[in-house]
Amino acid sequence: MKKNIIKIPIILFIFSHSYAFLSDFKYYPQELIDLVENSSESSSPQIKDKLFEVLDGIHIKNDNSQDEIVKECSDNQKCYSQRRDMSYKQARKYMFGDIYLRKTQSGSYFIVDKYCKKSYGKSAGVGPMRIPNHQLINCEHTWPQSRFSKRFSKSLQKNDLHHLYPVNSRANSTRGNIIFGEVNGDVISKDCQSSSRGTIDYKNSTTKSFEPPVEHRGNIARALFYFSIRYKLSISDEEEFYLRRWHREDPVDNDERQSNQKIFLIQKNRNPFIDQPSLVSQVGDF
Numbered sequence: 001m002k003k004n005i006i007k008i009p010i011i012l013f014i015f016s017h018s019y020a021f022l023s024d025f026k027y028y029p030q031e032l033i034d035l036v037e038n039s040s041e042s043s044s045p046q047i048k049d050k051l052f053e054v055l056d057g058i059h060i061k062n063d064n065s066q067d068e069i070v071k072e073c074s075d076n077q078k079c080y081s082q083r084r085d086m087s088y089k090q091a092r093k094y095m096f097g098d099i100y101l102r103k104t105q106s107g108s109y110f111i112v113d114k115y116c117k118k119s120y121g122k123s124a125g126v127g128p129m130r131i132p133n134h135q136l137i138n139c140e141h142t143w144p145q146s147r148f149s150k151r152f153s154k155s156l157q158k159n160d161l162h163h164l165y166p167v168n169s170r171a172n173s174t175r176g177n178i179i180f181g182e183v184n185g186d187v188i189s190k191d192c193q194s195s196s197r198g199t200i201d202y203k204n205s206t207t208k209s210f211e212p213p214v215e216h217r218g219n220i221a222r223a224l225f226y227f228s229i230r231y232k233l234s235i236s237d238e239e240e241f242y243l244r245r246w247h248r249e250d251p252v253d254n255d256e257r258q259s260n261q262k263i264f265l266i267q268k269n270r271n272p273f274i275d276q277p278s279l280v281s282q283v284g285d286f
Helices: 030-037 041-056 088-099 154-158 169-175 214-230 237-249 254-267 277-282
Strands: 058-060 068-070 109-112 137-141 164-168 183-189 192-200 208-211
Touching: 030 041, 041 214, 041 277, 088 137, 088 154, 088 164, 088 254, 137 169, 164 169, 164 214, 169 183, 169 192, 183 208, 192 237, 214 237, 214 254, 214 277, 237 277
Parallel strands: none
Antiparallel strands: 058 068, 137 164, 183 192, 192 208
């Protein structure tokens, strides 16, 4: 059977962390771009509301200008919105078998898990549009399912590719549903020394937290910022403190941009905090 892998053009991104803009993508309407460009501290609630409208709404695609957001779409208009018919099985096939699938020079497929930095190949069931052995590598919901919003469909949140990552199964269980942060604690195991679990190092807090590898911290931050806006969920002060720090310390790279583009082609919405990283500072509170 023919495998359906989303193919995207190879793009050379020359923008640095500070110089990427929503206006580079037709997905974002001019109204949002103008609001962001002319924002002040008091604009934060309006920016959050407008971002939600863009992520959740119906887009009219214009060939030579930015998208428009509408409540209804007529038959003669080219419209699209976030995909709502994707199953969890389909989401995992895309996540494992396309978005984070890599290929060696010799043609072998592999996936690197995000928490322990272990590589999994053919023996683990890795391949194009395949779901590997769940006892070895699993699908991590960066925003835990137990803390999903009651205002939106559970399946929409569960299958949202913007917060799904391949992770070592034991590390996934160890993380559970606790928040992220830098901790006073121990590494997960001798086989996974890139991540730790313990008490968050924040004021006098006793909250249990999970500390991921340095190179995945910014990705986690931007995934959670997206999820917070998209599903109108709040992030605790202690977690947000570290997410903002990680966003600065681990800036967007080409792999993250390419993943965002692939997800857009599959799911039909984007992560604005990848497309314009400076946008994080314009949101006063997630």
